[in-house]
Every structure is written in C-alpha cells, then in structure tokens.
Amino acid sequence: MKAxxxxxxxxxxxxxAAAVMTTLAGHAFAxxxxxxxxxxxxxxxxxxxxxxxxxxxxxxxxxxxxxxxITLLVLGLLVWIAVRYNKKxxxxxxxxxxxxTIEIIWTIVPVLILMIIAxxxxxxxxxxxxxxxxxxxxxxxxxxxxxxxxxxxxxVPEIISKVLSEEEVAAKGLPHGLYRLAxxxxxxxxxxxxxxxxxxxxxxxxxxxxxxxxxxTDAIPGRLNxxxxxxxxxxxYYGQCSELCGIDHAFMPIEIKVVTQAEFDAxxxxxxxxxxxxxxxxxxxxxxxxxxxxxPAxxxxxxxxSxxxxxxxxxxxx
Numbered sequence: 001m002k003a004x005x006x007x008x009x010x011x012x013x014x015x016x017a018a019a020v021m022t023t024l025a026g027h028a029f030a031x032x033x034x035x036x037x038x039x040x041x042x043x044x045x046x047x048x049x050x051x052x053x054x055x056x057x058x059x060x061x062x063x064x065x066x067x068x069x070i071t072l073l074v075l076g077l078l079v080w081i082a083v084r085y086n087k088k089x090x091x092x093x094x095x096x097x098x099x100x101t102i103e104i105i106w107t108i109v110p111v112l113i114l115m116i117i118a119x120x121x122x123x124x125x126x127x128x129x130x131x132x133x134x135x136x137x138x139x140x141x142x143x144x145x146x147x148x149x150x151x152x153x154x155x156v157p158e159i160i161s162k163v164l165s166e167e168e169v170a171a172k173g174l175p176h177g178l179y180r181l182a183x184x185x186x187x188x189x190x191x192x193x194x195x196x197x198x199x200x201x202x203x204x205x206x207x208x209x210x211x212x213x214x215x216x217t218d219a220i221p222g223r224l225n226x227x228x229x230x231x232x233x234x235x236x237y238y239g240q241c242s243e244l245c246g247i248d249h250a251f252m253p254i255e256i257k258v259v260t261q262a263e264f265d266a267x268x269x270x271x272x273x274x275x276x277x278x279x280x281x282x283x284x285x286x287x288x289x290x291x292x293x294x295x296p297a298x299x300x301x302x303x304x305x306s307x308x309x310x311x312x313x314x315x316x317x318x
C-alpha cells in the first residue's frame with residue numbers, strides 16, 4: 001500500500017511539473033508572436049500595454065497560486081481518503097455525523113480566499129477606470145459584421161474595417177493564420193500615447209476585445225462605453241468581437257496598428273478631408289453708384305419748380 005501511495009505521489013509530482021513546463025513553454029511561444037494568438041498556446045498573450053501588465057500580474061501571482069493550491073489540496077485529500085479509508089484499510093466505517101471544527105474551517109478559509117481575490121481584483125478594476133488624460137479619442141462602432149473607427153480629434157471621418165478573405169490575406173503576403181484576424185483597414189494609433197476608445201454598436205450587442213492590450217468592452221446600441229490603452233511597442237495587434245452577434249460573428253476582426261508619432265501624423269494628414277478654401281477676407285467693393293439711367297423719360301428736363309400763377313378771376317358781372 002505504501003508503494004502505491006509513493007507511486008501516486010510521484011505521478012502527481014510529474015503531472016505538476018508537466019503543467020509548469022507547459023505553462024512556461026506557452027509563455028515562450030507567445031513571445032514569438034506579438035499581438036496575435038499562438039497556435040496551440042495555453043498562456044496569455046504577452047503584454048503590449050500598461051493595463052495588460054497589471055492583468056498578467058494579477059493572473060500569475062494571485063489567481064494561479066490560489067487555484068494551484070486548491071487543486072493540489074483537493075487532489076491530496078481525495079488520494080488520502082481513497083487510500084486511508086477504503087474498505088480494506090478501514091473495514092468498520094465511522095458513525096459520526098458532523099465535525100464542528102472542520103465546518104468552521106471550510107467556512108472561514110474560502111471567505112478569506114475570496115477576500116484576497118476581491119482586494120486585488122478591485123485594484124485592477126479601479127486601474128482600468130482611472131484613465132489618464134487622453135492624447136486622442138477613437139470611437140469604435142460595431143456593425144453586423146464589421147467595425148467603424150472615427151477620429152473626432154483629428155477630424156478623420158469614419159473608417160470601415162472589414163475582414164480580409166483568404167485570397168486577400170495570401171495576396172498581401174500575410175500568414176494564413178491571420179485569416180479572420182486581419183482587416184482591410186486597421187485602427188491606427190501612435191505609440192506611447194494614451195488612447196481613449198469609446199465603444200458603441202449600431203444594431204446588436206458586440207464586444208471590442210484585444211488580448212494584447214487587455215481590453216474587452218461591450219458595444220451596446222444607444223450607449224457609449226469607454227476604455228483606454230497605451231501601446232508600448234510599434235506593431236500590429238489583433239482581436240475579435242467577443243459577443244455572439246449573429247451568423248458572421250467569427251468574421252468580425254479587430255486590427256490595431258501602432259506606429260510612430262511621425263507616421264501617425266502623416267496618416268492623419270492623408271486621411272483627413274482637405275479643408276475648403278477660405279472665403280476672401282472682404283468681397284471686392286461694388287461700384288459706388290450705378291450710372292444714371294439714359295431712358296428718354298429720365299433724360300427729359302425736370303418740371304418747373306412751380307406752375308404759372310392761375311389766371312385772374314373773372315370780373316364780377318355788372
């Protein structure tokens with residue numbers, strides 16, 4: 001029996017080691033592909049914004065240790081009970097119905113665990129809501145089944161962003177894995193600048209999600225939801241609509257292209273509508289007065305100032 005327990009312990013250790021190595025390998029593979037999913041990957045995408053760094057820290061140092069500890073505890077209890085209290089080792093079963101000490105422990109410990117998770121979770125939520133002064137605003141509108149991006153600060157009208165077909169992906173020389181991720185028009189933003197994203201929808205509920213930036217915000221018709229990010233690296237980042245929105249939900253990619261400030265300024269100059277020529281400062285002065293009319297009536301001499309005096313009255317009759 002002891003040999004069986006030792007064997008099960010070695011197997012459990014092996015499973016734990018394999019899980020750790022798989023997680024590390026997932027991080028390593030994820031580092032190779034910035035801003036896009038990794039085939040077969042199980043780890044989070046590498047962070048490309050301040051918010052995602054905080055989210056990864058919360059996952060790796062708070063959630064994962066707690067989940068691992070609970071899983072190992074439950075597994076250990078199951079193995080111990082199966083070995084120590086099976087029919088062969090314990091032919092006479094216990095008759096007690098409850099244990100007050102154990103009940104107090106398994107009530108208090110979960111409450112403490114949830115309090116720890118809540119404290120760090122609230123800190124992360126407040127971090128998302130504590131948006132610094134934005135450099136620019138982009139309004140992202142979800143449609144069935146594409147996105148529209150407006151730049152009100154730069155006076156850039158709405159840009160429609162639709163999924164590329166497989167043929168278009170191949171024609172652009174992109175990897176086939178970017179099919180249903182690449183779009184014909186990307187959201188273009190400058191690096192190291194705070195970008196406020198106002199999210200809404202025109203028809204049904206969508207969700208604006210981009211894993212590398214740690215973003216997922218619902219797009220609801222008639223409502224503006226806000227989120228923000230500050231991209232740390234130049235590159236192209238991919239996401240997708242993350243709310244089931246109809247038959248082509250899977251064909252609604254989000255592509256964000258992070259460029260240098262100079263490249264962004266040039267892009268804005270190319271996309272912004274040309275300004276209409278300014279009106280003249282003052283219209284040319286009209287002629288002071290039109291020349292006098294030369295019609296015969298106008299040319300006729302003016303009437304005398306006063307008519308001749310009336311004829312004297314007739315003399316009274318004799």
